[in-house]
Amino acid sequence: MPSPSTSVDQSTAPAPAPAGGPRSSPWLTLCAVAFGLFMVQLDASVVAIANPAIGSELHATTAQLQWVTNAYLLALAATLILGGKLGDRFGRRTYYLVGVVGFTLASVAIGLSGSIEGVVVFRALQGVFGGLLMPNTLGLLRAAFPPRRFGMAVGIWAMVSAVSTALGPIVGGLLVEHVSWESVFYINAPIGVVALVFSACVLPQSRTAGGPHRFDVPGVVLLALGLLCVVLGVVKGETWGWTSAGTWGAVAAGVLVLAVFGRYQTRIAHPLLPMRLFRSRTLTVGAVITALNFFVMLGVIFFVMLYLQNVRGFTPVEAGVRTLPLSLASLVASPLGAALTQRLGARFTMPLGMVLQSAACFGMLTWQTDSSYATMWPPFVALGLGVGMVMAASSEAIVGSAPVRDAGVAGGLQATTLQIGGALGTSVLVSLISSRVGSTLTGELTAAGVPADLAGRLHEAKDAVAMGVAPVSGDMPAGLRAAVAQGSGHAFLNGVHTAVVVTGVLCLAGAALAALGVTRPAQEQTAH
Known part of the structure; x- marks a missing residue:
């Protein structure tokens, strides 16, 4: 049952379109914004696969390579709410299209730059234009769909977001292995052109009506x-x-x-960001759960890819294929989560998704250096189901709880919490793994048969081991290399097990917060 917070404010409805024309169809609006969303989310996860090749070809230092990711994250985080506000005030269609064009051109410029400094600068520009594009996808949907159908639209939106993010490692692996690292960015050109042409034809203009006022x-x-x-x-x-x-x-x-x-x-x-939005407990809790959702998804995917490639020895493509259950589960879970949210409310769907993610994390405690794939795919399925459900429910909780006039700002808030959560997940979990590796590496090497004096010296390689890389050299005897690889792998998994326990506990805390903090539609109605 929709609450009044999701009722359509006529002063903010989209401009009328000719009856029966393409701009009168909310489903065409959904298809149009899906192109832009797919491009941005795919790019966000595909770059991680390209980073080693970028560093090698452009002779980048580790610090410079970090800025390939950090420049994008910083620019994106700084502009998301602004992009939503500009869309609300001056036209969501306009700023979405500007975002598509700018993101596409910046992607091509990265491939043509020829230097690590150019890559960093154009990655920052990508972030700026992504900040114009992302929040207006949800803003356009909020203005185009009636409340009773908005939940399902967000479910499909979440499905596109989750699947494109999860497909990143597979697409990136194929492109880097068989084409070049530049192709990871060039692929945005055809997607961007299709998104621009299709969106220009079908997207209605929508903005917040009202008298002139000073921009904040x-x-x-x-x-x-x-x-x-x-x-x-x-x-x-x-x-x-x-x-x-x-x-x-x-x-x-x-x-x-x-x-x-x-x-x-x-x-x-x-x-710029009306504080009255946070009077809605559902919106506030939805923002927290969105951050936690991507803390889990991006953080876990990061160390899973390290495990599959560096510990198990799979190529990027082979590692990506083995994470397909995660992508397929997300594909199913997002519309399912939207349907459950529409029927039973976010108070049911968000805790369910968080519990599934917790189960996935605790399931990874069984992983060892020689685990069979039968121990890997069940956590992937549980994680994909949980992330997809929470993505749909939390997005509806944030944007659906905001008035239509603030749809772009709410979309910006949702995207901002998503990015901060993802950045926290990668950084915090890597730190946990590094700390645990540092405290157990010498003991694990010794237990694997490495002489104590060599094990002590190899402790200096703890940063590499925290990335899943064993500090072996060609002049080591075969037996010693095997012992170093075994001990390093065990130390890395000690770190992974610590990270998944912490993450699993956080998921359970998120489930409790969502169950207790999200209001039922009737309660939200009374509150408003």
Whole structure:
């Protein structure tokens, strides 16, 4: 049963389209935004596979290679809510199309750049245009679909998002292995052209109607600065150290600026991010669960690919194929999660998805250096089902709980929490694995038969082992190489097991938060 928070505000409805024309169909709107969404989400996960090749060909340092990812994340996080607000105010179709064009051109420019500095600069531009594109996908859907059908539309939106993210390793592996690292970015050109032509033909224009008012420039600056500081602290925490002054200083400064931003938003007539949105407990909890959902998905996929490629020795394509159950489960789970949310509410679907993710994490405790595939695919299926269900339910909880006039801003909020959660997941879980590897590596090497003095010296290679790489050399005898590989693999899995226990517990806490914090439709109606 839809709540009044999802009722259509006539002042914000899309501009009327000719009866029976392509711009009168909300389902064509969904198809159009799916192209842009697929392009951005595929790019986000495919780049991880290309990074080693980029570093090798462009002679990049580890720090420079990190900025290939970090520049994109920082630019994206800083512009998502702004992109949604611009769409709400001046036209969601317009800013979606600008985002598609800019993202496509920036992708081609990355492939043509020829230097690591050029790759970093154009990755940042990709992030900016992604920030215009992403929130307006949900904003356009919120304006096009009536409340009773919006949940299913979000389910399909979530399915496209989850499947494109999960397909990244497979597509990236094929392109890097058989074409070049540049092709990982060039693939966005045909997708972008199709997205642009199709969207220009079928997307209706929609914006928030109302009299002229001043755009919140100070709010833009404060929000961008706060998010930049927080995300910088998160993505550099593993490199700088989580207890370092730099990490704490960046995160604390970001939180302080965001607190000032929140206070400022309550004191002006036309805020960038209306604080009244957070009066909805469902929206607030949905934002937290969205962050946790991508903390789990991106963090777990990161170390799973390290395990499959570096410990088990699979090629990128072979590793990607073995994660197909995750992609297929996401394909099923997103529309299923939307249907369950529509019928039983987010209060049921979000906890269910979180429990499935917790089961997936605890299932990975059985993994060893020689585990059969029969121990791997069940956690992949559970993770895909859980992520897809939570993605659909939490997106509907955030955007569906916001008035139509704030649909773009709500979409920006959803995408921002998603990106911050993903950045946290990768950084925090890598740190947990590194810490556990550092404390167990020498003992595992010794137990595997490596002489104690050599095991002590090999402890210096703990950072490589934390990535699943055994510190073997060609001049080692075969028996010693096997012992070093075995001990290193066990140490890496010690770290993985620590990470999945922490993640599983967080999922259970998220399930409890969603069950207790999300209001039923009738309660939300009373509250509004």
